[in-house]
Amino acid sequence: MFCSSGAALYCNICELTESWDDCGDHNEQHICPDVKTVCYETHRVKNNSGTEDHFYQRGCGIVQFCARRERVTQGQWCEVHCCNKDACNKSPTMTLNYITGVMVGLLTAAHPF
Numbered sequence: 495m496f497c498s499s500g501a502a503l504y505c506n507i508c509e510l511t512e513s514w515d516d517c518g519d520h521n522e523q524h525i526c527p528d529v530k531t532v533c534y535e536t537h538r539v540k541n542n543s544g545t546e547d548h549f550y551q552r553g554c555g556i557v558q559f560c561a562r563r564e565r566v567t568q569g570q571w572c573e574v575h576c577c578n579k580d581a582c583n584k585s586p587t588m589t590l591n592y593i594t595g596v597m598v599g600l601l602t603a604a605h606p607f
Contacts, residue, residue: 507521
């Protein structure tokens with residue numbers, strides 16, 4: 495369950511940038527306005543007359559935003575990664591942390607000690 499503590503979540507915010515490094519250089523941390531919020535990172539690729547433009551973004555979002563990890567529309571592709579701890583969207587490796595947390599939770603639920 496996301497944000498089950500009921501406390502506001504702090505997320506890293508950066509507007510559309512051209513690389514994760516650039517996003518990190520312009521990163522700001524904000525309190526998300528809703529307790530049902532997750533932190534996210536997106537990598538969007540837009541086909542622009544035969545070339546690909548890449549855009550990177552971090553921010554606060556709702557859980558439903560994370561339901562589909564990859565979104566494809568005509569001429570665009572977008573990958574979404576979400577997490578639910580303060581400032582957890584600060585690196586491209588956050589996906590592994592999120593997946594590891596989900597797997598540990600599932601294994602623990604399946605094998606009570």
